Amino acid sequence: MAPVNLWISGLFGVLPHIKESPMSRHIWRTSLSFRLALILSGFIALFWLLSTGVTLLLNFEQTKSSLQRRLTATVAETVYELSSELLDVSRDVDTLMRCWHRLDDGVASGAYYLTARYIHDMTAPPDPAARISRAKAFVEAYGSGGLGNLVDTFVLLDGGVVLSSAGGQPTDTPLHIEQIRALRDQAVGNHIIWSKPYRSVGGNWRVIAAKRDLLTGALVGMTVNLHPSFSAVEKTPDGETIVWLDREGQPIIPLSAALSQSLPTCQREMESNFDEVFSICREVAPVGWKLLLFTPSRQITDAAFAALHRYLPVALLVLVALVGLLYLVLQRTLGRTLAGIMQRLTPNVAVADLPPLVVAGEDELGRIAQVYNRLLSAVKAQYAQLEARVAERTVELERARRQAERASANKSEHLNSISHEIRTPLNGIIGALTLLENGENTPEQRDLLDTGLKCSRHLLEIINNLLDFSRIESGQMVVNPEYLDPLPLIDQAMLTVQVPALEKGLTLHCLLAPSFPQTLYTDGLRLRQILINLLGNAVKFTPYGEVVLHGWSEQDRLCFRVQDTGPGIDDARINDIFTAFHQVDCHIAGSGLGLPIARSLSRLLGGELSCEKSAIGARFRLALPLEANGSVPIAPPEDKGSIVAPLSLHPQLSAWGYHPLAGDNPDLDAPELSYLPGRLRQHLDGETQTTGAREQMPVSPWSLQVLVVDDVDTNQDIVGRMLRQQGHKVYTASSGSEALVLGRGHVFDLVLMDMRMPGLSGDETLHLWRDSVNGMLDPDCPIIALTANAQPGERKRLQDAGFNEYLTKPVTPAMLSRALVVHGRYPVNPGDRAVA
Incomplete structure (x- = not known):
């Protein structure tokens, strides 16, 4: 198509310079219908081109079918020649059997024979001399008769074979004798028996045909050379492959692995074009062999395309002529007028600056220019109104933006003010209770002080949650990642919920898998807040039983799971628990912000918090990304030997490489070690432990x-x-x-x-x-x-x-x-x- 495109480009450059007569110029300007008539003529020419293409397609299909018919005729001719030859052999074998029956049994033994020989089978006793003499006389008498491609005539006896060569050359090669003896196993009734084709020492393909004498059991037959066209596997000059198959459809000689895989099925006579392979299968009548010819369909298609080359130049010339004619018509009809219109409709000019079109005539295009000018006037008027509205809306949007910014700033200032107003008296309450707590108090007074501190801290927690939610909502929450040891962080979260859990009689557990990293690169403050919210939520909604924290890593994620034995969460309400200010159970105190804040913080850290289905209680899963260069995973646990420990510590000790044994160990008897992994590690490492005693008032050694x-x-x-x-x-x-x-x-x-x-x-x-x-x-x-x-x-x-x-x-x-x-x-x- 490249030459065609170049020709058309040249034509487009030449045609505008063609001179026009005054009469034709007048007709072109005043009659659009005349121009359209020529255009339609061009389309008719295009349809004629399509019909030419259809003709080429039909010629292609006809050529393709002709090639296939030629291959079919070649296969039929080859099969016919071989079938005729083998039918003649079949008739000669019948003639030999009739002559064998008529032969006198009184042939004298010891006579001299020119070509008849007896080859004894060493695995069987020799035949009687009379039978051998009769067989020799028979093959001597009839061995040279029959077809011109006759190799020898033979009689297969029980103890050997008697044969006579037709050409005077000996044919008693071991391969030939083996092929004759193999017929004995195939003999059934008095039907003609055919051997598989085999190649002789001289390279000729031969076949053996014989028939059994039901009275004597002898096999009488002949060996003939097959037609020169027979070849077990042949590759024709045109690229077709010819394979001869036996009665069972197997190749007469073994094929290569590649050819065997590409061999089409040939169980019956057929022609097929399947899986991009064209194949023909024909059967040789008397023996049941099959001739299989196959070739890639693409090869036939390429040959058919090659035959179409003589049609292409004519088609291309017609196409070029039609394109030139069409261009000439369009150039003289619409080209010039539209060019003038496009010069007016410059895309780089604003709508308000577009000039009107020049009305150059009274035909249809002239009237279109008049309508366009009226529409342009209307559009300019509407465009001016639209610009005024846009300017007005822009002012309104700017005013709304400033109001929203002021509202956001006022909101932040209001929250700060509320925080100050609440924290100021709360500072006095907590400070006074703390001072009283460090004094001498009766048990009843201490209980009252604990209640006051607990309520004050709960109020402080509500204030912090409200402020955190406001920060997250306004996008002011920031993340400060750092390298940290996760075990003390887990201890802090567990200690935060320790007192309310023990007051309710709940059991706390923590189990970290061997894959849990020993160093994290994350915001420890936010991660601790997430764990505190999850653990606190589990303790709050669990009346009895236990709360378990699991930790592990998988691929590039750090995972935590908090499981409790509480009432659980209905599937229909799972999405509600992450909605701000929404409480599933209104009888339990709370702001309804714990889980929404936890999920928002997890997303700030690049992770996700989800609620999983659980048969017992509620289960929350926190997944955070593990930085490739930040977090250090624990190596596979080393064998750290045996250690005596309470049963509650055995799972964690096993994960860390110990072999725990049941028994008493004063260093590990503290019950909180089952949910404080950091403190447990300190005990195992022999480090000094901090106690959970009440905070004492520090006293400075110097007075400031x-x-x-x-x-x-x-x-x-x-x-x-x-x-x-x-x-x-x-x-x-x-x-x-x-x-x-x-x-x-x-x-x-x-x-x-x-x-x-x-x-x-x-x-x-x-x-x-x-x-x-x-x-x-x-x-x-x-x-x-x-x-x-x-x-x-x-x-x-x-x-x-x-x-x-x-x-x-x-x-x-x-x-x-x-x-x-x-x-x-x-x-x-x-x-x-x-x-x-």
């Missing part, structure tokens, strides 16, 4: 001077009492201005400053404190921010502003003690300000 700045008297009093119980001297200020006044007259070892105060805020007070022009005695004094704002990024903002540390309300004595140890300025000489 600490300034507490807070506008709420309760916070001043509670924080001050905590510091005094630790042995420090406390100064208080109710505003930023008052704190600056104290800073100009005293040197403090540490300042605890609230962030939301009337007048000067915590940020403003810090800025003035650090500025040396304000007369501060110690501008570099460590200042720690006290805030109820738990939003993400608050710590970094405050540290960037100049604060040394950031503590979130409610504050505990342990938090204050750690902050003082890290940031407090202790004296160089420990005896300077030691606590008395």
Whole structure:
């Protein structure tokens, strides 16, 4: 098609320069119908081209059929020649049998014979001399008669074979004698017996035909050379393969593996074109052999295509002529007019700038130009209105966007305000209860204190859940991955739910598989929060039984499963449990945010939290990605020997490579070791264990001077009492201005400053404190921010502003003690300000 395309391109470039007469120019401009008539003529020419293609297709099919018929005729001719020859052999064998019956039995023995020989079968006794003489006389008399392709005539006796060569050359080769003797096993009745074709020493294909004498049992027959056209396997010059098959349809000689696999089926006479192979099968009448000719269908198709080459030049010439004619018609009819229209309809010009079309005539195209100009005017008017509406909607959308941003900012500010307003009195409640808890209390008072602390912490948990949900919803939740040991993290999550679980009489278990990694690269805070939410949810909804945490890794995923023995979850309500503020059981206290937050956090970590079907209780599965370069999987457990341990620890010890034995072991008798894998590992490694005793008030060995700045008297009093119980001297200020006044007259070892105060805020007070022009005695004094704002990024903002540390309300004595140890300025000489 490439030459055709080049010719057409050249034609398109030449035709516009053809000169036109004034008359033809007038007709072309005024009559669109005349132009369409020529176009239709072109389409008729195209249909004629299609008919030519159909003709070529029919010629192709006819040529293909002719080739197949030629192959069929060749096979039929070959089969006919061989069948005729074998039918003549069959008639000669019948004639020999009749002559054998008429032969006189009184032939004298010991006579001399020219060509008759007796070959004795050494595996059988020799035949009587009379029978041998009769057989020799017979083959001597009739051995040279019959067909011109006769090889020899023979009589097969019980003890040997008597044969006479027709050409005077001996034929008693071992192969030939073996073929004659093989006929004895095939002889049934008085039918003619045919041997399989075989190749003689001289290379000729031969076949043996014989018939049994029912009176004497002798086989009388002859050996003939097959027609020269016979060849067991032949590859013709045209690429066809000819194979001769025996009566059972097997090749007369073994074929190669490749040819055997491609051999078509030939159980009966047929012609087929199956599996891209054309095959012909014909049967040789007297012997039941089959001639199979097969060739790839593609070969016949290629030959048929080759015969069509003489038609292609004519078809191509007709096609080029029709294309040229069609182009000439289109160029003279629509080409020029449409070219003018397209020049006007420039795509790079806006709708408002499009010029109208020039009405160049009164024919159909002229009227189309007039209609187009009217539509263009209407479109321009509507386009102007649309632009005005778009501008108006853009202003409205921008106004709505600013309102949404203000609403989001107000929401965050409102949440911060609510958090501050709730955490401030909650700081006083928890601080006061903590101070009372460390005093001398009766059992009843201690129970009341525990109840108050539990309720306060539950309220704090609800506040944290609401803030976390708000952060997740607004996209402010951030993930800070780091390398960490997962076992202490699991211990912390289990210790969080330990007290409510033991109060309900539940049994906690934790089992980590050998594949559980020993180092993770993830956000430990978020992972611990997910586990706490799952375990806490299981403890909350399980009235009795147990809560089990499983951990393992598979492929590139870290997996946790929390299983409980509670009432479980209906399949119809599985999706509801992950809906915010939705509680499946309204009789159990809670905000309905635990599981939605856990799922959102798992997705932030790149994983997924799902609820699986379980026959008993509820089962939650957490799957997190394992970083290829971050998490270190545990190697296959080594054989660490035997160890005596309680039965509850045997599964975990076995997973870690131990051989646990039942018995008492004081180092491993603590019941919490069955659900605290980190603590269990410490026991096994011989490390010092922390106890679960009640937190004691830390006492500092040195007395520091600490300034507490807070506008709420309760916070001043509670924080001050905590510091005094630790042995420090406390100064208080109710505003930023008052704190600056104290800073100009005293040197403090540490300042605890609230962030939301009337007048000067915590940020403003810090800025003035650090500025040396304000007369501060110690501008570099460590200042720690006290805030109820738990939003993400608050710590970094405050540290960037100049604060040394950031503590979130409610504050505990342990938090204050750690902050003082890290940031407090202790004296160089420990005896300077030691606590008395």
